[in-house]
Amino acid sequence: MNIWKKKTLEQMLHSAEKSDLKKNLTAFDLAALGIGAVVGTGIFVSTGVGAHLAGPAVVLSFIVAAIVSGLCALTYAELATMFPVAGSTYSYSYVAFGELIAWIIGWDLMLEYLVSSAAVASGWSGTFIGLLSSAGIILPKAITSTPAAGGIMDLPAILITVLVTWILFVGIKESAKLNNKIVIVKVGVIILFIVLGVFHINLINYKPFAPFGWSGVMAGASIIFFAYIGFDAVSTAAEETINPKRDVPRGLAICLAVVIILYIAVALVITGMVPYKEISENNAVPGALARFGINWGAALVGTGAVIGMISTLIVMLYGQIRVFMVMSRDGLLPKMFSNVHPVHKTPTLCTIITGTIAGLMAGFLPLDEIIKLCNIGTLFAFVLVSIGVIVLRKTMANVVRKFKCPWVPVLPILSALACVYLMSALPLVTWIRFVIWLLIGIVIYFMYGRYHSILQKEDPKKK
Incomplete structure (x- = not known):
């Protein structure tokens, strides 16, 4: 068996053509999916976490993370138009690097989306x-806190994960419609916060601007990068898009433009309103308004955040389910995981399993550790995508690209180096956990995946 065996473009497109998934999504739906994924726990929660690491210079942390995300989005757009299939980086890696690397990145993506989903559910709960x-309703700590925080479980986080899993089981068209409506609500409440907060900015709160220096800015960026995770979920929806070669690049561009403007504006306003040491890590945006007695605004923004994070969870779980399904379709995981429901046309078993695991993680693990693990998995995936663009420009030079990443190989190299730089700012314990996860994945591949791989079983004489 050749563990470096690559899929051809024809093989990849053929498997997508046989798919039972419905093609319902437009460029607006994709942009809303991306915004729904990105504008959520990151802006409502991790703004506070980043401010404690970088001070008012957290706005620079957002800009650094935005630049890295923008570079990665350009590489994603090229590959998504070349390969309009589900599976995102996993599928691209199968063509660029071969089966073993594809498995590793697929296993890594499972970590990214599962942990992202758990982090969003945990942030939603907070x-x-x-x-x-704020309404005078106090729930028992035993059912609202993880064991690390002195409770038994975070029950609200578990329940919201169950609800969203059911929504995804019903179907992507219905999920997209709900997501679009929620995106409008949460963008609206963020704009409301900016409008209300800008009148309460005190310039003294910006001094010192960078109390922890550039190292603090980068530490903030390595955590805040979580706030941008999700735009890559747009590429996982390519197989269910009406015109992926046109709509995926448009969806990515609209998504990142909206998100970057909102994030930088919120970071400037919140650090101007509240001294960075006093910004709430679990309730940053509504808490800033409540501090000035704007209780109606805090309640409205808090309500919008609660509603808004639901769409983030929808997209995170959606991305995981689709990667899970494609790996199963390729034989690297048991075939039953890719079975599609006859009525809803959604992958049944992997939807249930994904929702269950994400719910348990959200219910029993602390949010800060979840975010760190999520970031390293995502950054690793972005490194491979960036390298993949360079490799495929050489090995598949004649394939039509509806969108071309500019300045290849310089821009993809910068993208990969930027991701590695952010990874280096993460704690050693996060690296250890990540390596353990990858080692477990490699063991599973050599014990199961390579023996059941459809590509490995294929007769090389049949072309």
């Missing part, structure tokens, strides 16, 4: 509990 507390 905001929801804060909203209830």
Whole structure:
């Protein structure tokens, strides 16, 4: 068996053509999917976490993370138009690097989306509990805190994951419609926060601007990068898009433009309103308004955050389910995981399994550790995508590219180096956990995946 065996473009497109998934999504749907994924826990929660690491210079952390995300988005756009199939980086790697690397990146993506989903559910729970507390409703700590925080479980995080899993099971068209409506709501409440907060900025709060220096800015960026995770989920929806070669690049561009403007504006306003040491890590945006007695605004923004994070969870779980399904379709995971429901046309078993695991992680693991693990997995995936663009320009030079990443190989190299730089700012314990996860994945591949791989079983004489 050749563990470096690559899929051809024809093989990849053929498997997508046989798919039972419905093609319902437009460029607006994709942009909303991306915004729905990115504008969520990151802006409502991790803004506070980043401010404690970087001070008011957290706005620079957002800009650094935005630049890295923008570079990666250009590489994603090229590959997504070349390969309009589900599976994102996993599928691209199968063509660029071969089966073993594809498995490793698929296993890594499973970590990214699972952990992202758990982090969003955990962040949603914190905001929801804060909203209830402001209304005088106090829930027992035993059912609202993880064991690390002195509770038994975070029950709200588990329940919201169950609800979203059911929504995804019903179907992507219905999920996209709900996501589009939620995106409008949460963008609206973020704009409301900016408008209300800008009148309460005190310039003294910006001094010192960078109390922890450039190292603090980069530490903030390595955590805040979580806030941009999700735009790559747009590429996982390519197989269910009406015109992927046109709509995927457009969806990515609209998504990142909206997100970058909103994030930088919120970072400037919140650090101007509240001294960085006093910004709430679990309820940053509504808490800033409540501090100035704008309780109606805090309640409205808090409600919008609670509603808005649901769409983020929808997209995160969606991305995981689709990667899970494609790996199963290729034989690297048991075939039953890619079975599609006859009525809803969604992958049944992997939807249930994904929702269950994400719910358990959100219910029992602390949010800060979840975010760190999520970031390293995502950055690793972005490194491979960036390198993949360079490789495929050489090995598949004649394939039509509806969108071309500019300045290849310089821009993809910068993208990969930027991702590695952010990875280097993460703690050693996060690296250790990541390596353990990858080693477990490699063991599974050599014990199961390579023996059941459809590509490995294929007769090389049949072309």
